Amino acid sequence: MFNTLISSNIFFLSLLLWIAGAVGALVLSKNDRLANWWGNSFAILGSCVGLLFSLSVLIIGSTFSFNIDSTLPLLSLSFSVDKLSAFFIFLISLIALLASIYALGYVKHYYKKYNIGALGFFYNIFLAGMVMVVSAHNALFFLIVWEIMSLASYFLVIYENKEKENVQAGSLYFIMTHVGTAFITLAFLLLYRSTGSLDFGVIKETIGNSSPLIADTVFILALIGFGTKAGIIPFHIWLPNAHPAAPSHVSALMSGVMIKTGIYMFIRMFMDMLPDAPLWWGVVILILGAISSLFGVLYALTEHDIKRLLAYHSIENIGIILLGLGSSLVFWSLDMKPLAVLSLVAALFHTLNHAIFKALLFLGAGSVISQTHTRNMEEYGGLIKYMPQTALFFLAGSMAISALPPLNGFFSEWMTFQSLFSGIMASNVPVRWVFILAAGSLAFTGGLAAMCFVKAFGVTFLARPRSENVRHARESGFALRVGMAVLAALTLVIGFTAGSITNAVSGVVSDLSAFNSSEPAFFSTIQTVGMRNGFASISMPLILASLIVTMALTFFAVYLVSRNRKTKIGRTWDCGTTLGPRMEITATGFSNSIVTIFRGALKPTKQTSIEYRDEDMRYFQKSSTVELGIQDIYNRYFYQPVHMLTIKASEYMKRIQSGNINMYVLYILAILIALLFASGM
Amino acid sequence: MIPITPQILFFLETMLFASVVFMHIAKKNSGVIFLYAAQSLIIAIALFYSSLKEASLLLVVAAVATFLVKVIIVPYFFSGLIKKHRLQFSVSTYLNTPMTLIVLALLTAFSYSHFFGPLTILAPDKENALSLAIAMVLISIFLIINRKGALSQMVGILSLENAIVSFAYVAGLETTAGLQVGILFDIFIWVVIASVFASMIYRHFGSLNVSVLKHLKEE
Amino acid sequence: MALFLIIIIPLIASVASFFVKKDMRVLSFIAVSASFLELTATLVTVASVMDSGLYRLNGYFFVDALGAVIIMLVAVVGAMASWYSTGYLKLEVAKRIIGFSRVRQYFILLHLFLLAMFFAVMSTSPILTWIAIEATTLSTAFLISFYNKPSAIEAAWKYLMINSVGLLLGFFGTFLFLYPSIHAGFPGLISWHDMLSHASALDPFIARMAFIFILIGYGTKVGLVPMHTWLPDAHSKAPAPISSLLSGVLLNVAFLALLRFKSVVDVAIGPYFSRELLVFFGVISISVAAFIIFSQKSYKRLLAYSSIEHMGIVALGFGFGGAGAFAALLHMIYHALTKSVLFLSAGNILVKYGSTKIRNVKGVLTVLPVTGILFFIGFLAITGVPPFGTFVTEFSILSAGIKTHPTTVIITLSVLALVFVGFLRHVVSITFGNSDIPMAKGESGLDTIVPIMLLAALLIIVSFFIPASMRSLLHSATINY
Amino acid sequence: MSIIIWTIQLALVPAVSPLCIGVVRKIKARFQNRVGAGIFQPYRDLWKLFHKDEVISEDASWIFKCAPYLIFSTTVIIGASIPLFTTIFSINVLGDLLVVIYLIALGTFFLALAGMDVGSAFGGFGSSREMTVAALTEGGLMFSILVPAFSAHSTNLFAISGAVASFSFFAFAPMILALAAFIIAMLAETGRFPFDNPATHLELTMIHEAMVLEYSGKRLALIEWAAANKFFIFLALGANLFFPWGMSSSERLGDVPLALILFFAKILAFSVFVAVLESTIVKFRFFRLPDLLFTSFILSIIAMSLTI
Structure with a gap:
């Protein structure tokens, strides 16, 4: 009782702090500095309280629910926080805390250009919205906070509304998310139809009586609806445009946590609310996960806009999370609960990890952009000398996202692999093939991601500056560095404490009623995590320790052997010519081989245009430009045709309004006669 | 006083019906207006007759007002319009005369069909007259659809109103004199406003052919 | 007493305006004070309806719960539109678009228009209601052709003709509804109440036929597809405050008449028939409007089509019945407020930019910062984006229909998404970016901003909180539907 | 006892790997009708390099300077965590x-970064090709080893x-396919023909050499x-995963010499095989390599479907 009281109070306190931050920032919007401090300080406070709250729920394990009746029909403001919600609140608060610290410094470069108060307002509302999304317990209330979250993030995406492409990106985002919400709405309406309630708890208890067809339909609708928010291919088209458009700390939140609310609802609906899943649900999610991860990383490779590149990696990582989630569903339907727990833990762990390293990468990208004023990687280069700390943090993020040991990304990918391997061993032939392909796509994804981040890090930070922009760069401010440093530290810490964290995450999973009494298929101690059947085991601390020890020994030994040797500083060997920035490899050039290899899927385009000095002779070129591009096949073969079709239908409908009054009266007579006819029949 | 038998009612309705049919055929605007005046006259007489029968002074006033507005004032307005804008001939129709007549026949057949059969509950012995009144309603609307001339359309609407009044009369659904006067006042204002608009259209578009009103459509 | 004031004030105001010579400020003063007096009187009346139910005046006028909701809308939007008109016309006079006599004509007709609407809602007699609604047509015809441009005259002509045809059909239907009362030998003025009490004597066949006529007749005025054809023309050509009254209020008044007949026909033959018809008209109205909105070129027509769409939603709500009806009535309120916000801010945009074409208007947020925000708020509310109440009402309406009409619900949901997409495209291109032609930044006056802000504030408040008394009023208004 | 075995295991890879390279070079030289350097030449090379002065580019950052240590360390760690001559470390969580x-x-990642760090034109394209x-190799490599892994649970x-x-x-039959897949992956990972020429400094074809x-x-x-080390590790993996006979399975020190001898024999056989292969085939055009790598992946998938 006491716990509950404290919990609910802290919960609302964090919401209240965010709302106060929002309103205050708006009120203070006349003064940029004050609005920035107010908005972000309250965001920090709210996040701290949110962290406290979620940890208390995760540790004490007391679930908490709260209900306020509203004055509108059907709507009741009901909150319910179990461990799953608390896990996501933890995630949101953690990233929000660091992003807000970062923002304190980052927002400064918007002074006098844009309204800081509005930024603080929507930012805080966005945070509150996300927390409410993962704690809402009534479908209508959920939809409302879901849309508030989307709306706030929409305004954040179009925050720099003087750039036309940002506004366009925002529109695309808002359209996609709204259409997605329509699917979700329909899903909830169908649930309402068969259960007569909008309360998640009641739906959960009574849905079992309805036909499987309803559950299947709801599954598909929810998959599309929440999949749009999560950025699953082929519903991803908004994501690479919207995430880069937002201010970087917001991009970090959007990519790091907002898209995870889609994952949260997948788990909530498919593993908690809906009745036992049939096999094909899991299979569908597995396939989508495989496609998303592989294509996500391929598209990322083709990008040379640093934030778009990161955005595509979000799609990839959502795919990896889905691989865990999908296998969990498959195991659940095959009644192999221990394995289902393993897979879900893998999915949640990767959710946590991705939140951390993606936020880190976006923040790093943000500080680079704030110094160089461009998102084009081709104009970076050599930044490691101008921004050494940012470079280090970005490197940590790059290694983590490339799943390199000993950082955290490796561990969750290892677990995901374990669940896929178990699937290959445990299931029958057709499903086994899905698992094999999923594991294959994951293997390729890992390699390609590493390649992509060699490119991202190398082109951005290494070698020599490629443009004048870089030479003015300075190490970013203290607040920015604190935000990134903590996240970078977390990638390492979570890496070697993976065992304990696995325990905590499996506590979240076993809190779900479906997995209440099931023993997980793995064991985890502080040192070691492994499969109970002895298939595999791993010790993250040992990897870290052996790397440190071996490196130290190597260093020492080499020092002993060649301590008397001199080191000279010289120019890079240049075959006798002068090395210009143009001679370094470009981001486009780096990935060109992969693009060529996957030209079947990526459909690269190349446009050459040459201007001649003399039009008649066409011998001496004045200038020649080559434009390389990638066709988005989803856009081309799905979204464009749908758009054209709608416009056609619209033009067709417009003929109704022909301007001819005789025709108008004819409509009236016709409908009159038709109705009289119909009612007389 | 002679009682109003179903036969007499049927006769009156036939006359009214015929007047609308002739409106469809009439080529000259003055002809259409004359037909409207005749139509209104029949209704005014019928109203007057039943007001005498009811021996109610208010009803007499209403009938006289009907006469004044519909038979005198409205046609006067219209002929003023015709003179002002020299509109001897009505603008063309969408369907030619034979086609128009076929449509009229179909609409009449529809109103005689079983779809309207149970209307006889309203007035069990006046089935034919009721059906004709319904036919008149439909045909009046069709007049508005078929004619391109603004004037004919206005007459179509007025004739629609007459059709409804005649239906109410046949079915014995007259309302109080006060309401009748109210409705009449409405109609009167309507005619005034519509005439003003017709003049404005003439001024701005140079013709009373409504098919020139095509500024407002979806591009 | 209050009820009497509601009727008499606009009449006095209209007559008084007629005698004003040369001074616009007097006209403005009359308009604002009259409309605020009406608002006060209306609120008093509504309060007494909330307290003690039906409110009557000498057999000719009455206000029931449903009527109370509608007159409240008329009074609120009427007051804001009148206030806005004073500022708006001043701008147009300053720009020499119109002269004083036109302003006087405007205010005379505006008061008459409000009078007709109050009258239509409060009249006890269906015939008088009919006359009053016809009177709204007549009083607004000149307001629509206010600018005397060919296109405005065309709009007014179409408005006049199509509504007359429609209303005459409604008139015919009214007669059919009256017959049981007349046959029962009722003398004199037949009231809604009489009609309802004799409803069981209606022959089912005639009841059906009569309702079809009523639905088509008043549906024309409501703007249901396919009788809607006049609406985009008229609403887009009228001056902004008039558009807001036409879209925000007049449609609801016509809908009220439709609902009164619906309750009668429901008693006679059960609710199934009328509900199916309303659902039918609702869904085609929403769909057609949605598709036309998608590639619309003029922002005022866009708003007009959106009114058609929302009347479709309301029709759908009443068609689904039960909780749907409650939500539909609530939706009417939200729509009235939102659409007024939109039309009035569109008025500001039009005065500034001088074009109704979407492609000629860009960067409103920088040129007219307050209007831009209000317009965007209006857009969010009209497309049913939370936290605005329209989302909840739309959801409630759909949830009321999901059991009986699943296909309709799915269609509606998808076209609503389409409406959103269409709207967003247009609104974003209007709001953001930079104007092609350089123009002075800043709003043109408080009179054209404050009324919109008040409406928006009201909208936000009722989106979050509906007082208990209001809720019970809405409940008792929709208990029969 | 196990401590001694463990020490041997730890030191074996760095100690023997240059020898292995020397053997391969010697055989290749023989094929080319040259005498070739002695098989211990790689040790002398290393010794010489360790005692030379160093030139570092002014553009290089700490990544360039630290990468060699990290890369070397990873190979040492890997060397310690794969089966060489004994299977007794199966509880070893590193394996x-x-x-x-x-x-x-991880090693490859830093090698590629180091290649880009100095900003020369060669380093960049070398990294690009290497990555x-x-x-593309990762899938084939992982899946080819997964085939025996699934059999072994x-x-x-x-x-x-x-x-x-x-x-x-008979259970061994599908392993042959997996072995083929593994060998393709091995050649790719260690930069051998037909993927890369370890002896080239011809700018158009080099991959590994371009980076360093x-x-x-x-x-x-x-x-x-x-x-x-890496080359040796792959040889050891190939030898011990697909031909694991003769490894000592107990902690008795007496088994170790025999197991070591057998192990060296297997490594020698593999070295000869690689050398012969390198001497008899040509290097592929770069864009033909993906086909080969996908072949490796597909082969291991087929093998996998035959196994379970």
């Missing part, structure tokens, strides 16, 4: 297949060799040594 593969990737090949490499040793002949072009002195020595 996990995925850990090994991702540690290899392309590495990314463990992804621990020691456990795999232990289990494969006890297979019947700027290194000199001790760092070059570390890099070269790490490359040798």
Whole structure:
């Protein structure tokens, strides 16, 4: 009782702090500095309280629910926080805390250009919205906070509304998310139809009586609806445009946590609310996960806009999370609960990890952009000398996202692999093939991601500056560095404490009623995590320790052997010519081989245009430009045709309004006669 | 006083019906207006007759007002319009005369069909007259659809109103004199406003052919 | 007493305006004070309806719960539109678009228009209601052709003709509804109440036929597809405050008449028939409007089509019945407020930019910062984006229909998404970016901003909180539907 | 006892790998009708490099300077965590297949970064090619080892060799496909023909050499040594996962010499095989390599479907 009281109070306190931050920032919007401090300080406070709250729920394990009746029909403001919600609140608060610290410094470069108060307002509302999304317990209330979250993030995406492409990106985002919400709405309406309630708890208890067809339909609708928010291919088209458009700390939140609310609802609906899943649900999610991860990383490779590149990696990582989630569903339907727990833990762990390293990468990208004023990687280069700390943090993020040991990304990918391997061993032939392909796509994804981040890090930070922009760069401010440093530290810490964290995450999973009494298929101690059947085991601390020890020994030994040797500083060997920035490899050039290899899927385009000095002779070129591009096949073969079709239908409908009054009266007579006819029949 | 038998009612309705049919055929605007005046006259007489029968002074006033507005004032307005804008001939129709007549026949057949059969509950012995009144309603609307001339359309609407009044009369659904006067006042204002608009259209578009009103459509 | 004031004030105001010579400020003063007096009187009346139910005046006028909701809308939007008109016309006079006599004509007709609407809602007699609604047509015809441009005259002509045809059909239907009362030998003025009490004597066949006529007749005025054809023309050509009254209020008044007949026909033959018809008209109205909105070129027509769409939603709500009806009535309120916000801010945009074409208007947020925000708020509310109440009402309406009409619900949901997409495209291109032609930044006056802000504030408040008394009023208004 | 075995295991890879390179070079020289350097020449090379002065580019950052140590360390760690001559470390948590593969990737990652760090034109394209090949190899490598892993019900490499040793002949059949896949992946990962020419400095074709072009002195020595380690590791993996006979399965020290001798024999056989292969085929055009790598992946998938 006491716990509950404290919990609910802290919960609302964090919401209240965010709302106060929002309103205050708006009120203070006349003064940029004050609005920035107010908005972000309250965001920090709210996040701290949110962290406290979620940890208390995760540790004490007391679930908490709260209900306020509203004055509108059907709507009741009901909150319910179990461990799953608390896990996501933890995630949101953690990233929000660091992003807000970062923002304190980052927002400064918007002074006098844009309204800081509005930024603080929507930012805080966005945070509150996300927390409410993962704690809402009534479908209508959920939809409302879901849309508030989307709306706030929409305004954040179009925050720099003087750039036309940002506004366009925002529109695309808002359209996609709204259409997605329509699917979700329909899903909830169908649930309402068969259960007569909008309360998640009641739906959960009574849905079992309805036909499987309803559950299947709801599954598909929810998959599309929440999949749009999560950025699953082929519903991803908004994501690479919207995430880069937002201010970087917001991009970090959007990519790091907002898209995870889609994952949260997948788990909530498919593993908690809906009745036992049939096999094909899991299979569908597995396939989508495989496609998303592989294509996500391929598209990322083709990008040379640093934030778009990161955005595509979000799609990839959502795919990896889905691989865990999908296998969990498959195991659940095959009644192999221990394995289902393993897979879900893998999915949640990767959710946590991705939140951390993606936020880190976006923040790093943000500080680079704030110094160089461009998102084009081709104009970076050599930044490691101008921004050494940012470079280090970005490197940590790059290694983590490339799943390199000993950082955290490796561990969750290892677990995901374990669940896929178990699937290959445990299931029958057709499903086994899905698992094999999923594991294959994951293997390729890992390699390609590493390649992509060699490119991202190398082109951005290494070698020599490629443009004048870089030479003015300075190490970013203290607040920015604190935000990134903590996240970078977390990638390492979570890496070697993976065992304990696995325990905590499996506590979240076993809190779900479906997995209440099931023993997980793995064991985890502080040192070691492994499969109970002895298939595999791993010790993250040992990897870290052996790397440190071996490196130290190597260093020492080499020092002993060649301590008397001199080191000279010289120019890079240049075959006798002068090395210009143009001679370094470009981001486009780096990935060109992969693009060529996957030209079947990526459909690269190349446009050459040459201007001649003399039009008649066409011998001496004045200038020649080559434009390389990638066709988005989803856009081309799905979204464009749908758009054209709608416009056609619209033009067709417009003929109704022909301007001819005789025709108008004819409509009236016709409908009159038709109705009289119909009612007389 | 002679009682109003179903036969007499049927006769009156036939006359009214015929007047609308002739409106469809009439080529000259003055002809259409004359037909409207005749139509209104029949209704005014019928109203007057039943007001005498009811021996109610208010009803007499209403009938006289009907006469004044519909038979005198409205046609006067219209002929003023015709003179002002020299509109001897009505603008063309969408369907030619034979086609128009076929449509009229179909609409009449529809109103005689079983779809309207149970209307006889309203007035069990006046089935034919009721059906004709319904036919008149439909045909009046069709007049508005078929004619391109603004004037004919206005007459179509007025004739629609007459059709409804005649239906109410046949079915014995007259309302109080006060309401009748109210409705009449409405109609009167309507005619005034519509005439003003017709003049404005003439001024701005140079013709009373409504098919020139095509500024407002979806591009 | 209050009820009497509601009727008499606009009449006095209209007559008084007629005698004003040369001074616009007097006209403005009359308009604002009259409309605020009406608002006060209306609120008093509504309060007494909330307290003690039906409110009557000498057999000719009455206000029931449903009527109370509608007159409240008329009074609120009427007051804001009148206030806005004073500022708006001043701008147009300053720009020499119109002269004083036109302003006087405007205010005379505006008061008459409000009078007709109050009258239509409060009249006890269906015939008088009919006359009053016809009177709204007549009083607004000149307001629509206010600018005397060919296109405005065309709009007014179409408005006049199509509504007359429609209303005459409604008139015919009214007669059919009256017959049981007349046959029962009722003398004199037949009231809604009489009609309802004799409803069981209606022959089912005639009841059906009569309702079809009523639905088509008043549906024309409501703007249901396919009788809607006049609406985009008229609403887009009228001056902004008039558009807001036409879209925000007049449609609801016509809908009220439709609902009164619906309750009668429901008693006679059960609710199934009328509900199916309303659902039918609702869904085609929403769909057609949605598709036309998608590639619309003029922002005022866009708003007009959106009114058609929302009347479709309301029709759908009443068609689904039960909780749907409650939500539909609530939706009417939200729509009235939102659409007024939109039309009035569109008025500001039009005065500034001088074009109704979407492609000629860009960067409103920088040129007219307050209007831009209000317009965007209006857009969010009209497309049913939370936290605005329209989302909840739309959801409630759909949830009321999901059991009986699943296909309709799915269609509606998808076209609503389409409406959103269409709207967003247009609104974003209007709001953001930079104007092609350089123009002075800043709003043109408080009179054209404050009324919109008040409406928006009201909208936000009722989106979050509906007082208990209001809720019970809405409940008792929709208990029969 | 096990401590001694453990020490041997730890030191074996760095100690023997240059020899292995020397053997391959010698055989190749013989094929080319040359006498060739002695098989211990790589040791002398390393020794010489460690005692030379070093030139570092002014553009290089700490990444360039630290990468060799890290790369070398990863190979040493991997060397300690794969089965060489004994299977007794199957409880060793380092021996996990995925850990090994991702540690290899870690080395590759930093090697590629180091290649880009100095900003020369060669380094960049070398990194690009290296990462392309590495990314495409990962699937084939992982899946080819997964085939015996699934049969052994463990992804621990020691456990795999232990289990494969006890297979019947028929169970071994699909392993041949997996072996083919593994060899393709091995050649790609270690930069051998037909993927890369370890002896080339021809700018159009080099991959590995392009990345390390700027290194000199001790760092070059570390890099070269790490490359040798990597080569040896792959040979050992091939030898012990697919031909795991003769490994000592107990802690008795007496078994070790025999097991070591057998192990060296297997490595020698593999070295000869690689050398023969390198001498008889040509290097492929770069864009033909993906076909080969996908072939490796497909082969292992087929093998996998035959196994389980």
